[in-house]
Amino acid sequence: MTFFLAGIATLLAAAVLQAAVPRPLRLAFFAFVTVAGLIAAGTGALMTLLNGTESILFTLPFPFERATLELDPLSAFFALTISLGGIAGTIYGVGYLGGYPERSLRGHLFAFALFLVSMLLVVTTRAVLSFLFAWELMSLWSLVLLFFDRSNDEVRDATINYFVAMHVAFALILTGFLLFMTRSGSGDFASFSAVMSDPSFTETALLILFAGFAIKAGFIPFHSWLPKAHPAAPSHVSGLMSGIMIKTGIYGILRFTLIVGVPTTRFAIIVLVVAIVSSVVGVLYALAQHDLKRLLAYSSIENIGIVGIGIGLSMIGMRIGNGPLILLGMTGALIHLVNHSLFKGLLFYGAGALYRATHTRDIDKLGGIIGRMPKTALLFIIGSVAIAGLPPLNGFIGEFVLYLSMLSGAPHASGSYGGLVVLTAGALALTGILALYCFTKACGIVFLGSPRSNAVETARDPGGAMIAGMTILAFAVFVIGLYPAPLFALAVTVAAGYPYPGDAAAAAMPVVATLGSVSRVLLLFILLFAFLYYIRNRLIAGGGGIAPAATWGCGYRHGTARMQYTASSYVSPLMTLSGRLLGLGTDLERPQGLFPARTAFRSHPHDLVDDYLIAPGAKLIRYLFSLLRWVQSGDMAQYILYGVLFLAAALVWIMGGN
DSSP, X not given: OHHHHHHHHHHHHHHHHGGGSOHHHHHHHHHXXXXXXXXXXXXXXXXXXXXXXXXXXXXXXXXXXXXXXXXXXXXXXXXXXXXXXXXXXXXXHHHHHTTOTTOOOHHHHHXXXXXXXXXXXXXXXXXXXXXXXXXXXXXXXXXXXXXXXXXXXXXXXXXXXXXXXXXXXXXXXHHHHHHHHHHHSSOBHHHHGGGOSOHHHHHHHHHHHHHHHHHHHTOTTSOTTHHHHHHHSOHHHHHHIXXXXXXXXXXXXXXXXXXXXSOOHHHHHHHHHHHHHHHHHHHHHHHTOSBHHHHHHHHHHHHHHHHHHHHHHHHHHHHHTOHHHHHHHHHHHHHHHHHHHHHHHHHHHHHHHHHHHHSOOBGGGOOOGGGTOHHHHHHHHHHHHHHTTOTTSHHHHHHHHHHHHHHHHGGGSOHHHHHHHHHHHHHHHHHHHHHHHHHHHHHHHHHSSOOSSGXXXXXXXXXXXXXXXXXXXXXXXXXXXXXXXHHHHHHHHHHTTSOOSSOHHHHHHHHHHHHHHHHHHHHHHHHXXXXXXXXXXXXXXXXXXXXXXXXXXXXXXXXXXGGSOOHHHHTHHHHHHHHHHHTEEEEEEOOOSSSOSOOEEEEEEOOHHIIIIIHHHHHHHHHHHHTTGGGOOOOHHHHHHHHHHHHHHHHHHHHHHO
C-alpha cells in the first residue's frame, strides 16, 4: 500500500508543480514525474496481487468522516491496468501536446494528472461518499480534457452530451447506493453484504446500479455519449477514455457482484443479453463508419460487450454451480479487459498520429499512407490484428479463454442454460468475424492504395514521444500474446474471489498448460515466418532484386484514386443486409444526361438509440422548458416581484413552523 499511496502523491505533485516549470520544459517534467507516479502505483498494485489484500483508513472532515482505501485483488487488478495504460498515454500525450506550442497547457496537464488519480481512487475506495466523490471527479476531469478544442462545434456538442450522460449515470448509482444504505444503515460497502437476504430487493438495487455503471462502460443501449465523446477528444485523451476510463464501469459491476455473492438468474441473463447485443451491434456500427475515431469508439462498445459476455457467463455459472463458467468466464473477461486497454490505446494513438499528419479523420480522404508513415502504419496494423482476435497477439488470448469456458462449461449446463451458452459462443464467433472485416477495412482503405486527397501527400510519421507511447503498447500486445501465463495467473487470483465450488488454483492448472502449448506454437509460427521471409529476401537479392512496374489495371492505363474501394463500397454487401438494423441512410446523386459531369453516393449510419430514445427525450425536455420561458422576461420589476414573493413564502414557512 505504501508504493500505491506514494504513486498517488507523486501524481498530485506532478499536477501542481508543472505549473511552475517554464513552458519549454513543462511537458518533459510532467511526463517524468507522472510516469514515476504511475510506476509506483502499479508496483503497489502488483505487490498486492502477489501478496494479498492491504487497506488503510483515513479520517476525513464532514461529510466523509471515514474513508477506507483498500487494495484487494479486484482493486489491484484494475489499478495495475490504469497504471500501465496511463504510462503509455502520458508519454504519447506529451508528444501530441507538443504540437500546440502557442498554449501553456497548465490547466490541461493539471486535469490529466487528476484524471489518473481519480480513476485510481474509484477502484480503491470502500465507502459511498468517498466513492461518489472520486467518481464525480473522474467525470469532471475527463470533461475538462474532452473540452480541449473548445472552439470546435463538434467538441462542444460532445461535451454537453457527455456531461448529461455522466450525471444520469451518477443519479442511478446514487439511487442504488441509497437503496442499500436504507437497509444496511451504513455507507460502507462491506455492510451491504448483510442485507442480501431479500432477492427481489437485491435484484432491483443491482439493476439500478448496473444501469448507472453500464452508461460509463458504454453498453448498448446506454452508449449514446461514447461515439460522440471519443472522436471529439484529443487522441491521448481518447486512448485513456476508451482504454481505461470505461473500465471503471466494469469495475463497479464486478465490485457489487462480489458484494452480492450470487446474483439472481434474471440479473445474470440480463447482463449476458446486454453484453451480446453490445458486442454484435457495436461491431456492426463500427463497420458502417467513415470517421476513423468514431469507428474505434463503436469498436470499444463491441469489446466491452465481449468483457460483459465473460461476466454474464460467470454469473450464470454461479447460479448453477458450473465451475468452468465461473472461473474461466471471469478470467477471460478480466484478460480481455486488460488486452483491450492495450490495443485500443494503440489504435487511438495511431489515429491521432494520422490526424496530426493529415488533419482529417475521414477514411475516404486517406489512402496510400503506408509509404509515407511506415512506423504509424505498422503499429496501427499490430493493433488491428490484436483487436480482431488473431494469433499471435494478445486479443486472441482473452477470447480463447472465453471459448474454453463455454466448451468446458456447456456439457455441464443442463436445459436452457446449455442452449444459452451455445448461443453465446455463436455470438462471440460472429463478433470476431465482423471485427476482422471491420479492421481489414480500416487498414486497407487508410494505408493501402493511392492517396485520395492532397493532405496525404505531406504526411509523415510523428515525433519520438508519440512513437514511443505506441511502441510500449505494441510491445505489451506481443508479450501477452506470446507469454500469457502471468496475466492469466493474475486474473485467476481475482476470479477466485467469486463463489467457486472447489479449488480455483487447481482447476486453472490445465488451462495454464494449454496456454503454454498455444504460446509455443505461436512462437514457432513467428520463427517460421521470419525464416521464410529471410529466404525470400535472399532469393530476390540473388536474382537481381525486384524491378518496379505498373500494376495491371484491366486495360486502364491511367488509374485514379476514384477507382479504389471506399469505406462504403468495401462493406456494402453486409450493410445491404444490416442497413435497417443500423438505420443506414444513403445520399445518391444520379448521373444526368448523355454525358454526365458527376455522380455521387454517400452512406451515413444513424444510431437508433439516439434517433428513437435520446432525441425524442431531449425534444420533450426542450418543450417543457419552453413552457416556462415566460419566467425569464427580462423585466427587472418582475424579477424584484419574484424576490418579494420568495421572502413572503419564507416568512410564512418560518411562522408556520414556530
